[in-house]
Amino acid sequence: MTVRGVPQAVISDAVVVDRVSMVFNEGKSNEVEALTDVELVICPGDFVSLIGPSGCGKSTLLRLIASLLSPTSGSVLVNGKSASQARIEQDYGMAFQKSGLFEWRTVEKNIELPLELKGWGKAKRRERSAEMLELVKLSEFASHMPWELSGGMQQRVAIARALAAHPPLLLMDEPFGALDEMTREHMQAELLRICAASQTTVVFVTHSIPEAVYLSNRVVVMSPRPGRITEIIDVDLGSDRDEDTREEAGFYGKITAVREALRGAEAVAGPRGIEDR
Amino acid sequence: MILRGLRRAALFFLALALVAAMWEFYIVVGPEKGGEIFGMRILPRANERAMPHTWEMLQRLFDPEVRGQDRPIWLAVLGYSWYTFRMALAGFAIGCVFGMALAVGMSRFRFVERGLLPYVVASQTVPLIALAPQVAALGGNWGLPKWMWVAALGAFLAFFPVSIATLKGLSAAPAASLELMDSYAASWWKTLTKLRFPAAVPYIVPGMKLGATAAVIGVIVSEVSTGVRGVGFAALTYAQKATSDPAQVYTAVFGAALLGLSMFGLVVAIEVLVMRNRPAEAN
Numbered sequence: 001m002t003v004r005g006v007p008q009a010v011i012s013d014a015v016v017v018d019r020v021s022m023v024f025n026e027g028k029s030n031e032v033e034a035l036t037d038v039e040l041v042i043c044p045g046d047f048v049s050l051i052g053p054s055g056c057g058k059s060t061l062l063r064l065i066a067s068l069l070s071p072t073s074g075s076v077l078v079n080g081k082s083a084s085q086a087r088i089e090q091d092y093g094m095a096f097q098k099s100g101l102f103e104w105r106t107v108e109k110n111i112e113l114p115l116e117l118k119g120w121g122k123a124k125r126r127e128r129s130a131e132m133l134e135l136v137k138l139s140e141f142a143s144h145m146p147w148e149l150s151g152g153m154q155q156r157v158a159i160a161r162a163l164a165a166h167p168p169l170l171l172m173d174e175p176f177g178a179l180d181e182m183t184r185e186h187m188q189a190e191l192l193r194i195c196a197a198s199q200t201t202v203v204f205v206t207h208s209i210p211e212a213v214y215l216s217n218r219v220v221v222m223s224p225r226p227g228r229i230t231e232i233i234d235v236d237l238g239s240d241r242d243e244d245t246r247e248e249a250g251f252y253g254k255i256t257a258v259r260e261a262l263r264g265a266e267a268v269a270g271p272r273g274i275e276d277r
Numbered sequence: 278m279i280l281r282g283l284r285r286a287a288l289f290f291l292a293l294a295l296v297a298a299m300w301e302f303y304i305v306v307g308p309e310k311g312g313e314i315f316g317m318r319i320l321p322r323a324n325e326r327a328m329p330h331t332w333e334m335l336q337r338l339f340d341p342e343v344r345g346q347d348r349p350i351w352l353a354v355l356g357y358s359w360y361t362f363r364m365a366l367a368g369f370a371i372g373c374v375f376g377m378a379l380a381v382g383m384s385r386f387r388f389v390e391r392g393l394l395p396y397v398v399a400s401q402t403v404p405l406i407a408l409a410p411q412v413a414a415l416g417g418n419w420g421l422p423k424w425m426w427v428a429a430l431g432a433f434l435a436f437f438p439v440s441i442a443t444l445k446g447l448s449a450a451p452a453a454s455l456e457l458m459d460s461y462a463a464s465w466w467k468t469l470t471k472l473r474f475p476a477a478v479p480y481i482v483p484g485m486k487l488g489a490t491a492a493v494i495g496v497i498v499s500e501v502s503t504g505v506r507g508v509g510f511a512a513l514t515y516a517q518k519a520t521s522d523p524a525q526v527y528t529a530v531f532g533a534a535l536l537g538l539s540m541f542g543l544v545v546a547i548e549v550l551v552m553r554n555r556p557a558e559a560n
Contacts, residue, residue: 068456068460097453
């Protein structure tokens with residue numbers, strides 16, 4: 001298997017996307033070619049962002065990795081297994097733009113949901129949810145209802161839920177897209193801390209350039225019509241990123257690099273909404 | 278909390294007093310022999326026999342059912358109402374279980390919904406008064422006690438709103454939550470019990486409110502046509518004596534009203550219980 005960026009993909013890779021194409025409504029008049037010939041290898045411990053304008057297929061790619069969709073052609077491996085097997089074995093946790101917390105469950109019961117589905121006993125579940133709440137610093141809200149929490153806190157609960165079963169992989173689809181800028185930056189720092197503490201590999205969909213650059217060690221730039229990867233930019237801002245990192249020249253340099261990569265993609269496909277903030 | 282309760286109680290009695298006042302007002306101003314509007318006899322007669330005074334109705338509650346008895350009629354009516362209440366409650370419970378099960382079946386398989394829904398709707402157009410004797414005869418053949426088939430007829434009316442509300446509610450779960458359950462590879466049954474059903478509760482509760490009152494109506498109507506001696510049957514017997522004892526029939530009406538309110542109160546209690554941890558806008 002020869003994959004762009006990494007010459008030899010090995011079975012221990014966290015995610016291997018091998019020549020994947022995705023066509024919706026194939027053969028019908030409303031046929032859409034969402035992804036064409038996408039290849040991507042993600043190593044354990046990587047934080048990879050998928051960035052690109054609307055319609056570039058970044059969410060589709062995430063859903064293919066999650067096995068919520070099946071590719072029209074090509075294959076996806078997660079943890080060395082087929083994506084569908086990885087889903088059945090709950091090898092990944094997922095978080096969306098909407099926290100998707102169940103409003104009839106307390107915060108801790110929400111975090112315990114994936115554990116319930118795995119058939120864990122009550123005591124073990126409670127122990128784990130307490131641990132997760134401590135990780136996201138919401139211990140005192142264990143027995144609150146989700147709607148009593150702010151948007152940022154709800155999103156932290158959703159992350160705790162996604163990580164509750166200690167999956168090696170975390171898939172996130174614009175998880176901070178609905179938050180205000182201050183909360184968003186705070187959440188980004190929190191996410192880095194949580195992922196470092198739990199040693200989780202992350203695939204992160206966003207359309208904010210600074211967010212992608214701040215969080216990732218690799219930014220995957222995509223372009224639409226048909227959706228494909230145009231460039232992969234390595235970012236190395238160091239593991240001790242903090243608020244000052246956002247002021248550094250290296251940070252701005254990478255933002256420019258990603259922006260230019262996106263412009264290059266745009267030159268091919270025409271302009272679309274990308275957040276420059 | 279207490280203040281709100283007091284205000285609601287005060288409003289309830291105020292409304293009751295208003296109805297009584299309107300009743301009395303009509304007795305004073307209404308035409309003695311009834312009246313016609315556009316050639317149709319619409320206005321009820323305002324004489325003593327057709328419209329007894331409210332205080333006469335209240336007084337009547339403390340007189341015996343038949344002359345010579347010691348027991349005041351309110352006790353007798355309360356007994357009838359209690360009997361009807363239990364049948365309506367059984368009917369309501371059966372209707373809820375059946376209605377929800379039907380909705381789950383319909384939401385699980387589209388062909389069940391397509392095939393069954395027209396019949397579910399059509400079932401509600403069958404006049405109960407025609408159906409009741411048939412069901413009674415059938416129940417008689419099977420050797421079931423009478424109250425059971427009256428309860429079954431209550432269930433026949435109660436299941437419909439519960440079923441439609443549940444069907445609507447089961448499809449109300451947010452797409453993101455369904456995708457989440459999908460990402461856990463959760464089975465259909467787990468998705469139903471952990472997500473779809475809890476998400477349907479705010480829809481089911483109003484359906485249950487309609488179902489509870491429908492069960493009461495179903496049971497009372499069925500009593501009349503099958504001769505089970507509950508409050509509906511009592512109302513019918515009392516009405517036959519309306520010329521000599523016009524206030525008596527209203528004691529049964531009070532009993533039926535009390536019964537309806539109790540059923541409704543029961544569902545409200547259930548609502549408070551199941552909705553206590555929901556966000557305010559869903560309440």
